[in-house]
Amino acid sequence: MKTPELSACHELETLLPAYVERSLPAAEAQRVAAHLPTCLSCQLQVTQLRALTDDLDAALPEVPRTALRANFMALLEQEKQLLKPAVAPAAPVQPEAKEAKMVSMWPTALANGWMRIAASIVLIAAGVLLGRNLSWKDGESSSVATNAKPAPAELAQSMRQASASDRIQLVSNTSKQTEPGDPTVQVLLNTLNFDASPNVRLAACEALYRLREDPQVREGLVHSLSIQTDPNVQITLIDMVVAMRVRRAVPQLEKLSKRADALPVVRAQAEAGIGKLI
Template sequence: MLNRPSPYDCFTVADLLVDYADQVLPPDQTERVAAHLSQCPACQEQVAQLRELSIQMEVSEPVKPTPALRNQFMLMLEQEKAALAAAPVAAPEVQAEARVRPMWAGEATRWTMRIAAGVALLIMGMALGQWWRPIAAPDVATTPPAGATKHAIQLASALSGDASRSLSASDRIQLVSNAVEQVEGTGDPAVQVLINTLNFDPNANVRLAAASALYRLRSDPRVGEAFIQSLTIQTDPNVQILLIELLVNMRERRATPQLEQLAKKPDALPIVRQQAEYGLGTLI
């Protein structure tokens, strides 16, 4: 029976699937993706869809605009030109004064009003982007614990505060992955930094990487407890599913109450509830 790859395994090859489908990957990456596909039906289906889409794009003929569409566009263009030409022309002294007025004041033309509306929409979009932007956890979330090693301090500094915001998600994933090799046995403070990253990093892919890194350090007794607690606060389905798989692999029966709660959670995705039920059936 083949081992099912985790969501993090799928994430690590996701960017390569398009080139794999087009057969333009280097040999080493081709071998890596092929090995993953041999165990992952979901990614196999995605590659099949990519190849089918590529075939359809190759055989399809370019769509040309119809004469009616072109005529309609030219009519709208002429109407705009006529509207601009019909706008009253201010005297030179008024024009000089108008240059210091807000563009929405006085005798604004329809064209100017449209520009103003476009700017307003752009500002509104920027404001909404600020409103909905994922909020990073407080800096204290990744503060190294007392007695931290030099490596733990450097890791905590890189994954928190202004330093973290200056790094891309890919850079943080690389940091998390490299951290495993530098952990100096059970009890290393860097493990707590990884746990904080799992719980508080705003990017789900970084949290996936932190969970996978911690699984490699599962001999540390903090890891199992961290996975159980993290399952109660995670909202991304990929992270939830990965945590369930890791808890099952670790035979963490202490996670049973959290799995029962997640299996009955009405706003959880069906696949997450099914995974929680699977975990319960395996652990009980």
């Protein structure tokens, strides 16, 4: 049986996302403010939520320009047409969210505050990633862009010397020229595990998903679950192993669902992933 203090804490917990967003009515905001000094658990969750909000604010200036978004939607439409049977459509098909997602397993709980905030950050990060990957189509070619696929050693050297935005472009361009079984796959896995930038690691996730038929990709994603600390990358990896039906990821997901340093939204996503794989 829950004590009155625990019951009050559980009730106020659902208000924390709106409290951080400053969207609570004044009376409820005062209740939360009065509760926080007496509850370390709620203080920690508020700190984590504010960190997520700061990540979102930091990403907003990098949202792709209108021209880049238009380029992306045009490419997306081309990909959708390639996936359809060779029959002329009766009418233009509008882009739908479920077709546009590379990996989409958000649980129903997305409606609550935790999931909305985390999902927003992931989507913003994806927008930044797509905008940068498409920048070369908008006349902004980077000095590291090249038509020839570099050898694995050359790619690794370039990754160490390039800026974060250039590393994203290198990962994207290289993955499009790489086939499963290529030694370059290991460079992409190293980038996923050790690159300092979460955006570059997200780009590596996207690249490795294209190469998911390579057996070492599945093993690499499972291993990476145990070492990632960025919530966006953690959630992306969870969705990827679930989409790829990598059942041997279940033990790592169980560990992640119990990690004290993982955000509640990440632990919830790991638990949801376990349910889909077992």
